[in-house]
Amino acid sequence: MAVCIAVIAKENYPLYIRSTPTENELKFHYMVHTSLDVVDEKISAMGKALVDQRELYLGLLYPTEDYKLCRYGYVTNSKVKFVMVVDSSNTALRDNEIRSMFRKLHNSYTDVMCNPFYNPGDRIQSRAFDNMVTSMMIQVC
């Protein structure tokens, strides 16, 4: 189960960030922001290989005591990043499931981008995207 889902622009500002309402929102903002360090590192380390293999999934980024942080990188053209904080007490969530969650997120994000009224780079306010994120946050695998 995801506890926080964030979409981060190429310039590293958040396009969308939502966390479970029960938790301290600020904490997640800090957490996602710091995890960008590892994201940057992974992108530059993988660099070309990532592009060549069309591998967008960056895997586990930044485990913490409380959560595991996972992130999906979109390095190919727009360098938009997805970061997902997953409650690790639910280890039943396998790598494959996280991948599929990211794929869903990516598809939904693509839909947002296809909206002619959406300005690329603006904060995402799409209701469809919001609903999809909600579904991933309550979904218990």
Add this chain to the structure above:
Amino acid sequence: MDASEEPLPPVIYTMENKPIVTCAGDQNLFTSVYPTLSQQLPREPMEWRRSYGRAPKMIHLESNFVQFKEELLPKEGNKALLTFPFLHIYWTECCDTEVYKATVKDDLTKWQNVLKAHSSVDWLIVIVENDAKKKNKTNILPRTSIVDKIRNDFCNKQSDRCVVLSDPLKDSSRTQESWNAFLTKLRTLLLMSFTKNLGKFEDDMRTLREKRTEPGWSFCEYFMVQEELAFVFEMLQQFEDALVQYDELDALFSQYVVNFGAGDGANWLTFFCQPVKSWNGLILRKPIDMEKRESIQRREATLLDLRSYLFSRQCTLLLFLQRPWEVAQRALELLHNCVQELKLLEVSVPPGALDCWVFLSCLEVLQRIEGCCDRAQIDSNIAHTVGLWSYATEKLKSLGYLCGLVSEKGPNSEDLNRTVDLLAGLGAERPETANTAQSPYKKLKEALSSVEAFEKHYLDLSHATIEMYTSIGRIRSAKFVGKDLAEFYMRKKAPQKAEIYLQGALKNYLAEGWALPITHTRKQLAECQKHLGQIENYLQTSSLLASDHHLTEEERKHFCQEILDFASQPSDSPGHKIVLPMHSFAQLRDLHFDPSNAVVHVGGVLCVEITMYSQMPVPVHVEQIVVNVHFSIEKNSYRKTAEWLTKHKTSNGIINFPPETAPFPVSQNSLPALELYEMFERSPSDNSLNTTGIICRNVHMLLRRQESSSSLEMPSGVALEEGAHVLRCSHVTLEPGANQITFRTQVSIDCPWSIYSTVIALTFSVPFRTTHSLLSSGTRKYVQVCVQNLSELDFQLSDSYLVDTGDSTDLQLVPLNTQSQQPIYSKQSVFFVWELKWTEEPPPSLHCRFSVGFSPASEEQLSISLKPYTYEFKVENFFTLYNVKAEIFPPSGMEYCRTGSLCSLEVLITRLSDLLEVDKDEALTESDEHFSTKLMYEVVDNSSNWAVCGKSCGVISMPVAARATHRVHMEVMPLFAGYLPLPDVRLFKYLPHHSAHSSQLDADSWIENDSLSVDKHGDDQPDSSSLKSRGSVHSACSSEHKGLPMPRLQALPAGQVFNSSSGTQVLVIPSQDDHVLEVSVT
């Protein structure tokens, strides 16, 4: 040599353990071959083919040879592998049939029976053949017969189980061959035994694992079994395989914990849920922590014990495999995992206990890694270890807060009790680190001992962590640790130290546009600035916070009130003003012009209504609102304004300003809009449409590469000049949200040359450009003023005046202009000339004001008179001091100068006045009441008509007296025929370098005195001053300085030198042409 000794008790230090091989039969014989055997056995690797499709491995075999005893054979059900004898060897050197029949055969039979009873099939009989022994005996049978007998008796169909070792102690090729064959056999048999016995063991183990769902199954028991396998692999130096065993155990346990969390509890797991009573951290300095292992064996281990032991084994194996960075990475996962598991299993843990455990463990892992890597390796792998540093810092911080070590007053009694409890849980320091000064145990104990010690350790750790993060480019993480540090400093009431960290973090968040962290950090910064008494900064931060929508209404009101409170305070220093940026208080939403096109006639009223969006949470009373109007003066600005208004206006004259979405300044805002145009291309002949399409005109702008590291900083605003056009509105109360403020302003513009009223958009251009120059004729002076018409209009000029604004009374300006009225056409110039006249000594400078009346040349009459156009200037040093006269004479005996023949150039420099005020400069020297100054002359012919032969310049010492004359002779050669203008003679003031007069001259002997003659009419001794001059120069030349900086040359002001020969020409006739003209015809 331990071969013949009692079998050792099972020591579990697997690196020292070797697979056991028992030896029966002739012990003395074995003892004699043992050294060679133990040395030779591991020398050659052997391929080990594995079961279950595992890849074959090359393996070097070693063995622990022990005397055979029945007790060594494992009883049914005994799972011990480490003490398992993998091979049994019987040694004999019997070569005598009698002896064989009498003793050896019986002994062998007994040995075989014991083995059979324990169903052990891994055995070998070695017959050692000794030539020396053979010779001494008489009734010797051929060797083969004994071997055959043994094979017959014991090796039923397994003849290879009986080998012969010939003369093992000799050094011969036969011996070598025999040894090789024997060793190969031994290795093969050992590996066969491994494969078989380990395979059987693994099968049993799997069976045991399959029973894990059955009640009564014990994880600890299973743990011991699988670890036995790991030990054997480690013993065989198969660390990878050994590690796999532990990883499997790890995964199995984790799975149980997860299942338990999901409600599927295994009752054995409850053993691990005992409250945590000891938190002494990981122990990684011993290969095997026997204490913990025994507690697992006794099923008394807690979750932390089990995890610690498991990790210590994994760590040992990973270090054998030279993968220290994996240790670091796994350690972090383990620590997180343990914390999560304890939470999941709801194990009761005293507060702070886990922090201690994690802190100790982090440091233990780091020290373990540091112990086996060199500095360079560690430095290049910071990315792997920094997580542990950061985690340790975090834990120490929370311990500090928990134990009251961060408060200003220090710990209270409750804090102290907690500290004592925490230290009790650490137990005594372990012997292996007792001698280490910096052991994790000592560090923690010291850090918790006092406020000062804690501060030292915490700062050390924090700084180290920040430095490491920064060095590997994890700036965000570094800033985050820095923020913790700032919080610490704030708690310690040291806001001056906290500020830099908060500013650093804030800058980072602002640059990347993270709203919540910005708000949070700003709040901390505001507190910090308040403590520091940085009023201006604090108010600025407060203003930003008061308008911050991420804060609660309450908080925003608080910060707003802070500003208002400050504003209502009487200022202690009256001139002191605090200026805060506008954008945090209010935003301009729209401008509403009335009339809507914002164009009014003179005397008309333009009403500007602005809508301000107040961002303050409470109504704010404003003393004055001022709008500064910035006119951008451009050509055709009226047209542009009108265009702009047509383009942007809605019919009601409202101009909207989009609300800023701070902090969200993104680069795409700067991208231009797509400019698309239809395109039609027609055939030039018949005008029929060839192609049509849409083109984008600004592709180059759109597709331009964006700066990759686009900064999100705000752009700076337009700088406003002081006293620019301002609109004011006083005493307004701004309610939160949109407010409308109206400015009413009357526009009235004087338009001098038009009766029409003019609209606001005016272009003011200066109609004239004026220049002046000073002209000389000998000592007579003229001032010329040139007026240039820059405009498109023609003007009529009248009443030109030039007046001296200075106070020199004896100065007269006599106009030489004939017409009082003069037209000046567009883009043309008109000149005016005045003669300067004076009676006494002229002033060194002259301030003049030129004025001229002007009016448009068009017929229309002006209703108002225009002020005259004025131009002020200053003329300096206008009095002529020197007259320069140059003359060229043809060579003697010739009438005219000829090309190519040397002519003489005579330059006469005459002083026209006595000592004047303007002469008083550095070049002036005084001797015997005579003044002289130094001049440099230079003859230049820029038009290349003349070649100056010999030197073209020189320095002269000029007496400062009227009519003093200096004559210079030079040789010049005309290069062309015709009337040639004379070469230019220039004069410069020759200024010595400061006081060191003429030292340079002395060195260079530049001064020519020979031709110096002072022509003083009325003086009885014409030569005396010449001599004096010479003397004066020489006296000055006595200087001793050398290598001083060069003297300076200063051009004499144009007014001071008059060239009386300028414009004269001299006739040069061509020389007789006796050159041969070559003509070639082809």
